[in-house]
Amino acid sequence: MNTEDRQAWLSTLAHSQPQQLAQYWQQLNLTTEYEVLRQPESGLAQVRGRMGGSGNAFNIGDATMTRAVIRLPSGEMGVGYVLGRDHDHCLRIALLDALLQTQHHDNIQQAVIKPLASARQTNLAQARARTQATKVDFFTLVRGESE
Amino acid sequence: MNHITASFSDPVHSAQQSFRTLLTAIAEPGTIHGLDQGMQFAPLGASLTAATLTLCDNTTSVYLSHALNQESVRANLVFHCGCTLVAEPYLADFALLTLAEFTNMREFKIGDEAQPQLNCTFFVQVDTFGQGTHLHLQGPGIQTTRQLAIAKLTDAQVAMLQVNHQQFPLGYDTFFFSKTQVCALARSTQVDKEAVCTSQ
Numbered sequence: 001m002n003t004e005d006r007q008a009w010l011s012t013l014a015h016s017q018p019q020q021l022a023q024y025w026q027q028l029n030l031t032t033e034y035e036v037l038r039q040p041e042s043g044l045a046q047v048r049g050r051m052g053g054s055g056n057a058f059n060i061g062d063a064t065m066t067r068a069v070i071r072l073p074s075g076e077m078g079v080g081y082v083l084g085r086d087h088d089h090c091l092r093i094a095l096l097d098a099l100l101q102t103q104h105h106d107n108i109q110q111a112v113i114k115p116l117a118s119a120r121q122t123n124l125a126q127a128r129a130r131t132q133a134t135k136v137d138f139f140t141l142v143r144g145e146s147e
Numbered sequence: 148m149n150h151i152t153a154s155f156s157d158p159v160h161s162a163q164q165s166f167r168t169l170l171t172a173i174a175e176p177g178t179i180h181g182l183d184q185g186m187q188f189a190p191l192g193a194s195l196t197a198a199t200l201t202l203c204d205n206t207t208s209v210y211l212s213h214a215l216n217q218e219s220v221r222a223n224l225v226f227h228c229g230c231t232l233v234a235e236p237y238l239a240d241f242a243l244l245t246l247a248e249f250t251n252m253r254e255f256k257i258g259d260e261a262q263p264q265l266n267c268t269f270f271v272q273v274d275t276f277g278q279g280t281h282l283h284l285q286g287p288g289i290q291t292t293r294q295l296a297i298a299k300l301t302d303a304q305v306a307m308l309q310v311n312h313q314q315f316p317l318g319y320d321t322f323f324f325s326k327t328q329v330c331a332l333a334r335s336t337q338v339d340k341e342a343v344c345t346s347q
Binding site: 035036038041069075077 | 158
């Protein structure tokens, strides 16, 4: 396991819809014991942005988020960070993160991460297409003041 | 990573109860209070663990003495409290020590006349209360006098506490922790060995 892979699946999990993740988790039909090291707790994270994507960073505002940490009996620690206040969702993410570090990795990648990632790609592409359709290009043919 | 143990099972209420206990302990110096939330980061006892979880956060820096500076303690404090661990005594807001290592307060920051609250607070892990030399306490929070005995507290340490009181309003506040109990001595507490005060 390397850091980039873990970042990728945590990002996918964090962007997943709670109902959809719950459904995939049920279909996996995995049961495991685990210890909750950090109970799910909701708090605020400051969101920063840059004007036009390239200006100076400024604080846009705060976003509600929830985090949790669990540990499997075999010692792997799983963390869950997700926007919103869905504690079950957050625990599920932490559990999947821990299980992805075990021999269940390939199974979960196939059954959960891949479909979630492709669903997200589809959603992003649709949103992009919707936005693109309303794009207006401003340009001037003749400016008039030269006469 | 595997050194990490679970924190308070009920974070909000456990922290509130612990805070109330610590506040009462320092408000009434020399009184002994039970403090046990059912978990510990060994070698820290249950009471010291609860106090650390309650008072230390990402705005405080913590010094661990040689005997307590173990991976199990470091990993848990960083994970659960988010505090900064410092190796230099003069940077610490809280210092965790065993009683045998409680020998030199002056290494730690004491604040200044304008801001005497910026001192380091000591968390000293002791074996037990009720044994050893009986100390005779007077000062704010004590109606007349109060007695306290801390096992294995040496004469030099008593002298150090007396010097500490003399520099009031500067000075250090000290919490003593047995496994499941806590007791505090504020800088305003006058400490005498019993022999001195019974001689009238």
